[in-house]
Amino acid sequence: MPPRPAPSTPRPGPWLVGGEGIAYGGDYTPEQWPEEVWAQDVILMREAGVNLVSVGIFSWALLEPEEGRFEFGWLDRLLELLHANGIRVDLGTPTASPPAWFFHAYPEARVVSREGTVLGFGSRGMAGPSSPAYRAATVRITTALAQRYGRHPALALWHVHNEYGAPVSEDYSPASAAAFRRWLADRYGDLEHLNAAWGTTFWGQRYAQWEHVDVPAATPSVANPTQRLDFARFSDHALRECFVAERDAIRAHSDVPVTTNFMAGSCPATELWQWAREVDIVSNDHYLTASETRPEIGLALAADLTRSLAGGRPWILMEHSTSAVSWQPRNVAKQPGEMARNALSHLGRGADAILFFQWRASRSGAEKFHSAMLPHAGTGSRVWREVVALGRDLGALAELRGTQVRADVAILWDQESFWAQDLEWRPSVDLDHRERIDAFYTALWQAGHTVDFAHPEADLAAYRLVVVPASYLLSRAAGDNLTRFVAGGGTLLVSYFSGIVDETDAVHEGGYLAPLRRALGLTVEEFLPLREGGSVRVGGEHRSDAGDGSAPPMPELEGTVWSDDIALEGAAVVSTYLDGPAAGRPAITRHTHGLGTGWYVSTRLGVDDLMTLLDRVYRDAGLSARAGVAGLEVVVRHGVGVDYLVALNHGDAPVAVAVDGHELLSGRATDGTLKVPGGGVAVVRVTPGA
Secondary structure (H helix, E strand, O other): OOOOOOOOOOOOOOOOOOOOOOEEEEEOOHHHOOHHHHHHHHHHHHHHOOOEEEEOOOOHHHHOOEOOEOOOHHHHHHHHHHHHOOOEEEEEOOOOOOOHHHHHHOHHHOOEOOOOOEOOOOOOOOOOOOOHHHHHHHHHHHHHHHHHHOOOOOEEEEEOOOOOOOOOOOOOOHHHHHHHHHHHHHHHOOHHHHHHHHOOOHHHOOOOOHHHOOOOOOOOOOOOHHHHHHHHHHHHHHHHHHHHHHHHHHHOOOOOOEEOEEOOOOOOOOOHHHHHOOOOOOEEEOOOOOOOOOHHHHHHHHHHHHHHHOOOOOEEEEEOOOOOOOOOOOOOOOOOOHHHHHHHHHHHOOEEEEEEOOOEOOOOOOOOOOOOOEOOOHHHOHHHHHHHHHHHHHHHOHHHOOOEOOOOEEEEOOHHHHHHHOOOOOOOOOOOHHHHHHHHHHHHHHOOOOEEEEOOOOOOOOOOEEEEOOOOEOOHHHHHHHHHHHHOOOEEEEEOOOOOEOOOOOEOOOOEOHHHHHHHOEEEEEEOOOOOOOEEEEEOOOOOOOOOOOOOOOOOEEEEOOOEEEEEOOOEEEEEEOOOOOOOOEEEEEEEEOOEEEEEEOOEEOHHHHHHHHHHHHHHHOOOOOOOOOOEEEEEEEOOOOEEEEEEEOOOOOEEEEOOOEEOOOOEEOOOEEEEOOOOEEEEEEOOOO
């Protein structure tokens, strides 16, 4: 295949004011402790190598104890103490948790659930994002903070709100309904266009007056799916409007960068491609899911997604945990060395700041059993020793700051498609977009490939392979973009139930897969989902996946959940259904379009079978299936004239890595082979071509 363009070097963006090296620290809540404890904290922070803390995130009730009256004395003293000890500040706006007085004064600002329940005070969570009272109050407190601290010498970053979309994303209050109608009027212009987009002639739902359009609250049967999709879009927009209002209030008084902490991959309420355009620096919170047997893969996925949202620029790991969290059904503690591997995996995948929730473990409240840098067990604990060791290691890795991660493979990520696919009455309850993304990502991870994520309409020219695990909603523009990618020499791999509907959740004119018809050389005539627990065998003697006939037959694979009745329009058959509802029909196809190839797999393959399929796909993409060692994660950051290989051994036995360079954590040369102990990490400075 022709060579693909090299990935472009991302343009420099803003970074933490006054920060050097890798930022290290976490959320600090000194308001939970007597002031005499603060002095002890900063001494221990310096011992641990902490150089950045996030403060004020849940302090609204202390900063504005009654409406319009501010008390900043304690925060003044805190920032001066931190500054005197060389610790930079990520200053939060406390708007994720309004005070009790606010809800007493403005009961109409409370969130209403889809079932009509008014949610009360006493938990974490914000008011209704469309509430005028809430908007005004957030701008007031944010403006007061920016006026007072916008040029404070300790200030490195502004931290607006906290984890937008959790726990509140959708609000069905009257204020939300009025804002939804305004948003729809801006989107569609008039009711004629809204009725057309929502298909309201179905079930007699046509609207004649704007006042009749409401939020999609609980209904006797399935609600209009396009109305539900638009409400998800609106809800995301309303949250983002809140962020922009606070950000702009800050910018009127401060030129310090502004961020808010995403939950990339774990919060379905936010369309993060749009959010990433609004922040100065992308930051993310990530917590391991204790029930996962290979949590390091999910961690890597979240880190790769965050780097992609950042456009390849360095980003901030704003929160992760030193050990167990407090909110999962079973909060499993991290094993010795696991915290460092987690942190350095994020670092290897582009993070230039490694922060935790939180600095000192809380004695009271809902998160008192959440781990911390300074745990309840104190400085004699294993966790504390590992926190100090990690700070020392990050100091030794300061030269990685600003280097870049590159990828030849992209996976499509489109939250609007996920919203649409997850609505009711789809062809099978077993359809799961996240399961498919995780499966394809795991197969690529195990083969040693670094992965970017991309929006379907983004520029894909830098990639050799683009994977489409779950793009149920695919616009014509996105289909044209992917078709151009293939025609220009790219390799496209598409999974089932993709390219089905347009932006209004209407089936594409031309039928299923219509936007990718030219790229894939086929259409799907009918869905053939499998019964619960059902499976199909996929195989055959076809050698049509190699133009020179050199490819051996595809071995027999097992599919579950799904099959398609495919009508070929030029695609070659790679594998056939050997049984099931599509027996004798194509199961996996390959199509040459322009200078590239489009692959289609019409059933759910497990990770091992996906790896077998990908071995064939890699050949078209000019990629090698890197034979990895089980449990070994390797990623490279690229600098100017120097690379940094980060090797993490998630297994128990030592592994050898062929690399010649200088290992930064030990200070030793590798002499061609690096041995990484079980559970260990190594970072090697390599001179390319040397």
